[in-house]
Amino acid sequence: MGDRRIPFLKMNGLGNDFVVWDARTEPVRLSPEQVRAIGERENGIGFDQMITVEPSRSGADAFMRIHNCDGSEVDACGNATRCIGRLLIEESGLASAAIDTNAGLLIAMKTSEPRRITVDMGVPRFAWDEIPLAEEFHDTRAIELQIGPIDKPILHTPSCVNMGNPHAIFWVKDIEAYDLSRIGPLLENHPIFPQKANISLAHVISDTEIEVKVWERGVGLTRACGTAACAVAVAAARDRRTGRKVTVHLPGGPLELEWREDNGHVMMTGDTEIEYEGLLDLDTLSFEKTAPGDKPMLEVVK
Numbered sequence: 154m155g156d157r158r159i160p161f162l163k164m165n166g167l168g169n170d171f172v173v174w175d176a177r178t179e180p181v182r183l184s185p186e187q188v189r190a191i192g193e194r195e196n197g198i199g200f201d202q203m204i205t206v207e208p209s210r211s212g213a214d215a216f217m218r219i220h221n222c223d224g225s226e227v228d229a230c231g232n233a234t235r236c237i238g239r240l241l242i243e244e245s246g247l248a249s250a251a252i253d254t255n256a257g258l259l260i261a262m263k264t265s266e267p268r269r270i271t272v273d274m275g276v277p278r279f280a281w282d283e284i285p286l287a288e289e290f291h292d293t294r295a296i297e298l299q300i301g302p303i304d305k306p307i308l309h310t311p312s313c314v315n316m317g318n319p320h321a322i323f324w325v326k327d328i329e330a331y332d333l334s335r336i337g338p339l340l341e342n343h344p345i346f347p348q349k350a351n352i353s354l355a356h357v358i359s360d361t362e363i364e365v366k367v368w369e370r371g372v373g374l375t376r377a378c379g380t381a382a383c384a385v386a387v388a389a390a391r392d393r394r395t396g397r398k399v400t401v402h403l404p405g406g407p408l409e410l411e412w413r414e415d416n417g418h419v420m421m422t423g424d425t426e427i428e429y430e431g432l433l434d435l436d437t438l439s440f441e442k443t444a445p446g447d448k449p450m451l452e453v454v455k
């Protein structure tokens with residue numbers, strides 16, 4: 154029997170963490186059950202998203218496939234785009250990398266700090282059928298949600314944005330006043346969102362600062378969500394709650410966002426981290442850590 158162990162990288166963007174496979178020369182095929190098992194925090198490697206870097210068919214530097222830890226494949230992940238951008242930039246020695254995704258081509262750019270990457274996340278979409286919503290809404294800045302009495306009146310008119318994936322943003326005075334782990338699943342699975350939605354609670358601190366907590370579709374509460382930060386920044390500027398350049402503060406740290414006036418693209422800048430390198434045994438799904446990442450490994454190798 155051949156060696157059924159495959160190398161992976163464990164990375165994160167502000168604590169939103171990923172297992173990354175390099176499948177550019179050898180394909181990595183895992184069933185949804187295997188993805189869920191590897192994603193388990195107790196017995197598996199543990200991750201929010203699994204990222205498979207594949208050859209690009211469009212001439213980009215690579216194609217990035219994204220799975221949530223519940224096994225579902227999704228089209229966009231902002232924090233992972235920065236992480237994969239960093240890997241491709243370090244590999245090529247160039248100033249930028251073109252990353253193909255199911256949501257379109259995204260460009261990652263190096264900054265003056267090696268771990269900090271800027272990504273052009275493309276243009277946001279606002280039409281009800283592009284978000285998508287189950288019913289026609291002329292204005293998606295405050296859609297009327299039919300929900301139970303408990304979270305009314307505040308949590309019932311989210312602003313909706315598609316950033317390659319669906320987002321609903323609830324403007325609140327205090328993001329800590331809500332139990333997002335309780336209301337997150339109800340809102341994520343609300344029938345108005347036929348493809349479900351990522352749910353953000355957002356509080357505008359000033360013209361340039363927003364505080365956000367995210368319940369991610371297919372994951373749950375995360376330390377950070379890059380596309381949510383983009384969606385919140387765009388929704389805030391669209392409503393003139395802030396200017397077009399803001400810092401979005403997430404539990405895992407800040408992201409710098411700019412919704413450009415000239416081409417409508419959203420630029421996101423933030424940190425990336427390589428946690429460690431490892432090997433996964435495909436038969437048993439056990440793994441070992443083989444090398445440290447950006448920081449020396451604190452844990453003993455399993």
Ligand SMILES: N[C@@H](CCC[C@H](N)C(=O)O)C(=O)O
Binds near residue numbers: 233319371372378
């Ligand atoms: N963590 C991500 C978003 C990942 C996908 C999301 N859970 C979805 O289902 O759309 C990010 O940084 O954007």
